[in-house]
Amino acid sequence: xxxxxxxxxxxxxxxxxxxxxxxxxxxxxxxxxxxxxxxxxxxxxxxxxxxxxxxxxxxxxxxxxxxxxxxxxxxxxxxxxxxxxxxxxxxxxxxxxxxxxxxxxxxxxxxxxxxxxxxxxxxxxxxxxxxxxxxxxxxxxxxxxxxxxxxxxxxxxxxxxxxxxxxxxxxxxxxxxxxxxxxxxxxxxxxxxxxxxxxxxxxxxxxxxxxxxxxxxxxxxxxxxxxxxxxxxxxxxxxxxxxxxxxxxxxxxxxxxxx
Ligand SMILES: Nc1ncnc2c1ncn2[C@@H]1O[C@H](COP(=O)(O)OP(=O)(O)O)[C@@H](O)[C@H]1O
Ligand SMILES: [Mg+2]
Numbered sequence: 001x002x003x004x005x006x007x008x009x010x011x012x013x014x015x016x017x018x019x020x021x022x023x024x025x026x027x028x029x030x031x032x033x034x035x036x037x038x039x040x041x042x043x044x045x046x047x048x049x050x051x052x053x054x055x056x057x058x059x060x061x062x063x064x065x066x067x068x069x070x071x072x073x074x075x076x077x078x079x080x081x082x083x084x085x086x087x088x089x090x091x092x093x094x095x096x097x098x099x100x101x102x103x104x105x106x107x108x109x110x111x112x113x114x115x116x117x118x119x120x121x122x123x124x125x126x127x128x129x130x131x132x133x134x135x136x137x138x139x140x141x142x143x144x145x146x147x148x149x150x151x152x153x154x155x156x157x158x159x160x161x162x163x164x165x166x167x168x169x170x171x172x173x174x175x176x177x178x179x180x181x182x183x184x185x186x187x188x189x190x191x192x193x194x195x196x197x198x199x200x201x202x203x204x205x206x207x208x209x210x211x212x213x214x215x216x217x218x219x220x221x222x223x224x225x226x227x228x229x230x231x232x233x234x235x236x237x238x239x240x241x242x243x244x245x246x247x248x249x250x251x252x253x254x255x256x257x258x259x
Contacts, residue, residue, distance in 0.1 A: 002029035002200045003069045003086075003169040005050060010064035011229075012045050012054060019045050021229035023064075025219060032192060032201045034211040034238065037221035037253065042230030043204045046221070047172050050202065051087035052080040068170070085113060088168035092175040094155035096147030096162070103143040105158055106130060109166040125165055133161035134191045153184020160191065170200040177210065189214050208254060212242050220250045 005027040012020040020042035027033045035043045048054040049062045052073060066073045073083050088109075096105045106126045110117060117125070126143065130136040135157040139150070147158055156176060163171060173192075177185040192214050195201060205211050211218055219235040234247045245251050 015059040031216040034215035041221040087170040088163035098148035105147040129161040129165040
Protein backbone atom coordinates (compact mmCIF):
# COMPACT_ATOMS: atom_id res chain seq x y z
CA UNK A 1 0.00 0.00 0.00
CA UNK A 2 2.75 2.46 0.88
CA UNK A 3 4.05 4.52 -2.03
CA UNK A 4 7.11 6.59 -2.78
CA UNK A 5 6.91 10.35 -3.31
CA UNK A 6 9.28 12.24 -5.63
CA UNK A 7 9.21 16.02 -5.37
CA UNK A 8 11.01 18.03 -8.06
CA UNK A 9 11.68 21.78 -8.14
CA UNK A 10 8.61 22.74 -6.17
CA UNK A 11 7.86 26.44 -5.58
CA UNK A 12 4.85 27.31 -3.46
CA UNK A 13 3.03 30.65 -3.54
CA UNK A 14 0.37 32.51 -1.60
CA UNK A 15 -0.61 35.05 -4.26
CA UNK A 16 2.63 36.86 -5.10
CA UNK A 17 4.40 35.65 -1.97
CA UNK A 18 6.87 32.84 -2.62
CA UNK A 19 6.58 30.88 0.64
CA UNK A 20 8.72 27.85 -0.22
CA UNK A 21 11.34 27.70 -2.95
CA UNK A 22 13.05 25.00 -4.95
CA UNK A 23 12.31 21.82 -3.01
CA UNK A 24 13.48 18.52 -4.48
CA UNK A 25 13.29 15.41 -2.32
CA UNK A 26 12.36 11.75 -2.26
CA UNK A 27 10.16 10.30 0.48
CA UNK A 28 10.53 6.56 0.95
CA UNK A 29 7.59 4.19 1.38
CA UNK A 30 7.17 2.23 4.64
CA UNK A 31 9.17 4.75 6.56
CA UNK A 32 8.71 7.89 8.59
CA UNK A 33 10.06 11.16 7.25
CA UNK A 34 10.20 14.12 9.66
CA UNK A 35 10.14 17.79 8.60
CA UNK A 36 11.83 20.09 11.08
CA UNK A 37 12.77 23.76 11.05
CA UNK A 38 11.90 27.09 12.67
CA UNK A 39 8.37 28.42 12.70
CA UNK A 40 7.36 30.04 9.42
CA UNK A 41 9.88 28.18 7.24
CA UNK A 42 7.08 26.52 5.28
CA UNK A 43 6.82 23.01 6.75
CA UNK A 44 3.01 23.05 6.85
CA UNK A 45 2.78 24.75 3.48
CA UNK A 46 5.04 22.17 1.89
CA UNK A 47 3.22 19.29 3.60
CA UNK A 48 -0.09 20.51 2.17
CA UNK A 49 1.30 20.49 -1.35
CA UNK A 50 1.82 16.73 -1.00
CA UNK A 51 -1.95 16.14 -1.09
CA UNK A 52 -3.10 19.23 -3.00
CA UNK A 53 -4.58 20.87 0.07
CA UNK A 54 -2.52 24.03 -0.49
CA UNK A 55 -4.47 25.08 -3.57
CA UNK A 56 -7.79 25.32 -1.70
CA UNK A 57 -6.55 28.67 -0.31
CA UNK A 58 -7.58 31.48 -2.72
CA UNK A 59 -4.59 32.70 -4.76
CA UNK A 60 -2.42 29.79 -3.66
CA UNK A 61 -0.51 27.82 -6.27
CA UNK A 62 2.30 25.35 -6.73
CA UNK A 63 4.74 24.77 -9.54
CA UNK A 64 7.09 21.86 -10.05
CA UNK A 65 6.05 18.23 -9.73
CA UNK A 66 5.02 15.86 -6.97
CA UNK A 67 4.98 12.25 -8.13
CA UNK A 68 3.41 9.35 -6.29
CA UNK A 69 4.92 6.14 -7.70
CA UNK A 70 5.75 8.05 -10.86
CA UNK A 71 2.33 9.68 -11.34
CA UNK A 72 2.34 13.49 -11.12
CA UNK A 73 -0.31 14.52 -8.59
CA UNK A 74 -0.50 17.87 -10.38
CA UNK A 75 -1.08 16.31 -13.82
CA UNK A 76 -3.94 17.72 -15.94
CA UNK A 77 -6.15 14.68 -15.63
CA UNK A 78 -5.67 14.11 -11.91
CA UNK A 79 -8.63 14.66 -9.58
CA UNK A 80 -7.51 16.52 -6.42
CA UNK A 81 -10.23 14.79 -4.39
CA UNK A 82 -8.80 11.41 -5.35
CA UNK A 83 -5.34 12.67 -4.38
CA UNK A 84 -6.59 13.61 -0.91
CA UNK A 85 -8.09 10.15 -0.53
CA UNK A 86 -4.77 8.52 -1.40
CA UNK A 87 -2.71 10.95 0.65
CA UNK A 88 -4.49 11.40 3.98
CA UNK A 89 -3.86 14.09 6.54
CA UNK A 90 -3.96 14.46 10.32
CA UNK A 91 -3.86 17.96 11.81
CA UNK A 92 -2.29 19.67 14.79
CA UNK A 93 -5.47 19.89 16.85
CA UNK A 94 -7.58 16.75 16.95
CA UNK A 95 -10.68 17.69 14.97
CA UNK A 96 -13.30 14.95 15.28
CA UNK A 97 -16.83 16.03 14.39
CA UNK A 98 -18.02 16.84 17.93
CA UNK A 99 -21.66 15.82 17.71
CA UNK A 100 -20.99 12.72 15.62
CA UNK A 101 -20.59 9.36 17.30
CA UNK A 102 -17.21 7.67 17.45
CA UNK A 103 -18.44 5.19 14.86
CA UNK A 104 -19.67 7.90 12.47
CA UNK A 105 -16.44 9.84 12.92
CA UNK A 106 -14.47 6.83 11.68
CA UNK A 107 -16.82 6.50 8.70
CA UNK A 108 -17.00 10.24 7.93
CA UNK A 109 -14.32 10.26 5.26
CA UNK A 110 -15.70 7.14 3.62
CA UNK A 111 -19.20 8.63 3.47
CA UNK A 112 -17.84 11.94 2.17
CA UNK A 113 -16.40 9.99 -0.73
CA UNK A 114 -19.93 8.76 -1.48
CA UNK A 115 -19.00 5.17 -1.00
CA UNK A 116 -22.05 3.05 -0.32
CA UNK A 117 -21.28 0.52 2.31
CA UNK A 118 -23.37 -2.17 4.01
CA UNK A 119 -23.91 -2.18 7.76
CA UNK A 120 -21.68 -5.20 8.29
CA UNK A 121 -18.91 -3.83 6.04
CA UNK A 122 -19.17 -0.57 7.97
CA UNK A 123 -18.86 -2.44 11.28
CA UNK A 124 -15.78 -4.25 10.01
CA UNK A 125 -14.22 -1.04 8.75
CA UNK A 126 -14.89 0.77 12.03
CA UNK A 127 -13.27 -2.03 13.99
CA UNK A 128 -10.24 -2.44 11.72
CA UNK A 129 -9.63 1.32 11.54
CA UNK A 130 -9.92 1.75 15.31
CA UNK A 131 -7.65 -1.26 15.84
CA UNK A 132 -5.22 0.25 13.33
CA UNK A 133 -5.23 3.45 15.37
CA UNK A 134 -4.71 1.58 18.67
CA UNK A 135 -8.03 2.85 19.97
CA UNK A 136 -10.41 -0.11 19.64
CA UNK A 137 -10.04 -1.50 23.14
CA UNK A 138 -10.69 1.89 24.70
CA UNK A 139 -13.87 2.69 22.74
CA UNK A 140 -15.43 -0.58 21.61
CA UNK A 141 -18.16 -0.36 24.25
CA UNK A 142 -19.13 3.22 23.45
CA UNK A 143 -19.04 3.52 19.68
CA UNK A 144 -22.33 5.41 19.66
CA UNK A 145 -21.17 8.11 22.05
CA UNK A 146 -19.91 11.44 20.68
CA UNK A 147 -16.28 11.72 19.61
CA UNK A 148 -15.95 14.87 21.67
CA UNK A 149 -16.24 12.79 24.87
CA UNK A 150 -12.79 11.31 24.35
CA UNK A 151 -9.53 12.66 25.77
CA UNK A 152 -7.29 14.74 23.50
CA UNK A 153 -5.00 11.81 22.81
CA UNK A 154 -7.93 9.53 22.06
CA UNK A 155 -9.45 12.16 19.78
CA UNK A 156 -6.21 12.35 17.83
CA UNK A 157 -6.18 8.56 17.45
CA UNK A 158 -9.81 8.79 16.34
CA UNK A 159 -8.71 11.25 13.65
CA UNK A 160 -6.01 8.79 12.61
CA UNK A 161 -8.68 6.04 12.46
CA UNK A 162 -10.81 8.32 10.26
CA UNK A 163 -7.81 8.98 8.01
CA UNK A 164 -6.91 5.29 7.59
CA UNK A 165 -10.55 4.22 7.07
CA UNK A 166 -10.41 5.57 3.51
CA UNK A 167 -7.37 3.32 2.90
CA UNK A 168 -4.78 5.90 1.94
CA UNK A 169 -1.24 5.10 0.84
CA UNK A 170 0.39 8.05 2.50
CA UNK A 171 -0.34 9.73 5.85
CA UNK A 172 0.68 13.33 6.42
CA UNK A 173 0.72 14.55 10.01
CA UNK A 174 1.21 18.20 10.90
CA UNK A 175 2.48 18.41 14.49
CA UNK A 176 0.01 15.70 15.55
CA UNK A 177 1.16 15.71 19.17
CA UNK A 178 1.57 19.40 19.84
CA UNK A 179 -1.78 19.63 21.68
CA UNK A 180 -1.25 16.40 23.62
CA UNK A 181 0.18 15.45 27.00
CA UNK A 182 3.39 13.34 27.15
CA UNK A 183 1.59 10.00 27.68
CA UNK A 184 -0.74 10.57 24.72
CA UNK A 185 2.25 11.73 22.70
CA UNK A 186 4.04 8.43 23.35
CA UNK A 187 0.87 6.55 22.35
CA UNK A 188 0.81 8.40 19.03
CA UNK A 189 4.54 7.82 18.51
CA UNK A 190 4.08 4.07 19.12
CA UNK A 191 1.20 4.11 16.68
CA UNK A 192 3.34 5.83 14.04
CA UNK A 193 5.89 3.00 14.37
CA UNK A 194 3.09 0.51 13.71
CA UNK A 195 1.60 2.47 10.83
CA UNK A 196 4.86 2.79 8.96
CA UNK A 197 4.74 -0.91 8.16
CA UNK A 198 1.84 -0.13 5.83
CA UNK A 199 2.01 3.55 4.98
CA UNK A 200 4.39 6.21 3.83
CA UNK A 201 4.40 8.64 6.74
CA UNK A 202 5.45 12.28 6.82
CA UNK A 203 5.36 14.12 10.13
CA UNK A 204 6.01 17.78 10.86
CA UNK A 205 7.33 18.25 14.36
CA UNK A 206 8.88 21.09 16.31
CA UNK A 207 10.08 18.56 18.86
CA UNK A 208 13.64 17.42 18.11
CA UNK A 209 13.41 14.41 20.42
CA UNK A 210 10.28 13.32 18.66
CA UNK A 211 11.92 13.58 15.25
CA UNK A 212 14.85 11.56 16.57
CA UNK A 213 12.56 8.95 18.14
CA UNK A 214 10.07 8.34 15.37
CA UNK A 215 11.63 9.13 12.03
CA UNK A 216 13.91 7.25 9.67
CA UNK A 217 14.76 10.31 7.56
CA UNK A 218 14.72 13.97 8.49
CA UNK A 219 14.41 17.05 6.30
CA UNK A 220 15.54 20.39 7.74
CA UNK A 221 13.90 23.54 6.35
CA UNK A 222 15.02 27.09 7.08
CA UNK A 223 14.36 30.71 6.13
CA UNK A 224 16.99 33.39 5.59
CA UNK A 225 14.70 36.05 7.09
CA UNK A 226 11.16 37.40 7.27
CA UNK A 227 9.56 37.60 3.84
CA UNK A 228 12.15 35.26 2.34
CA UNK A 229 11.08 31.85 1.07
CA UNK A 230 11.62 28.71 3.08
CA UNK A 231 14.08 26.23 1.62
CA UNK A 232 15.04 22.63 2.17
CA UNK A 233 18.53 22.88 3.63
CA UNK A 234 19.36 19.24 4.06
CA UNK A 235 17.74 15.81 4.16
CA UNK A 236 19.33 12.59 5.32
CA UNK A 237 18.99 9.60 7.62
CA UNK A 238 17.75 10.92 10.95
CA UNK A 239 20.84 9.67 12.80
CA UNK A 240 23.09 11.61 10.40
CA UNK A 241 21.03 14.81 10.64
CA UNK A 242 21.31 14.70 14.43
CA UNK A 243 24.91 13.55 14.76
CA UNK A 244 26.83 14.87 11.77
CA UNK A 245 24.78 17.09 9.47
CA UNK A 246 26.51 18.54 6.40
CA UNK A 247 25.28 22.10 6.96
CA UNK A 248 26.13 24.44 9.82
CA UNK A 249 22.54 25.76 9.92
CA UNK A 250 21.27 22.23 10.50
CA UNK A 251 23.74 21.64 13.29
CA UNK A 252 22.82 24.93 14.97
CA UNK A 253 19.14 24.06 14.79
CA UNK A 254 19.30 20.46 16.01
CA UNK A 255 21.64 21.38 18.82
CA UNK A 256 19.22 24.05 19.99
CA UNK A 257 21.45 27.02 19.23
CA UNK A 258 18.74 28.50 17.04
CA UNK A 259 14.96 28.37 16.51
N1 LIG B 1 -3.02 30.98 4.33
C1 LIG B 1 -1.90 31.69 4.17
N2 LIG B 1 -1.89 32.83 3.45
C2 LIG B 1 -0.76 33.56 3.28
N3 LIG B 1 0.44 33.22 3.80
C3 LIG B 1 0.50 32.10 4.52
C4 LIG B 1 -0.65 31.26 4.76
N4 LIG B 1 -0.27 30.21 5.52
C5 LIG B 1 1.05 30.37 5.75
N5 LIG B 1 1.51 31.49 5.17
C6 LIG B 1 2.90 32.00 5.19
O1 LIG B 1 3.75 31.03 4.59
C7 LIG B 1 4.98 30.95 5.30
C8 LIG B 1 5.18 29.50 5.78
O2 LIG B 1 4.20 29.22 6.78
P1 LIG B 1 3.97 27.75 7.36
O3 LIG B 1 3.94 26.80 6.22
O4 LIG B 1 2.77 27.82 8.23
O5 LIG B 1 5.30 27.52 8.21
P2 LIG B 1 5.62 26.44 9.34
O6 LIG B 1 4.59 25.35 9.27
O7 LIG B 1 7.01 25.98 9.05
O8 LIG B 1 5.57 27.19 10.65
C9 LIG B 1 4.89 31.96 6.43
O9 LIG B 1 5.51 33.15 5.99
C10 LIG B 1 3.41 32.16 6.61
O10 LIG B 1 3.12 33.43 7.11
MG1 LIG C 1 3.22 24.63 10.64
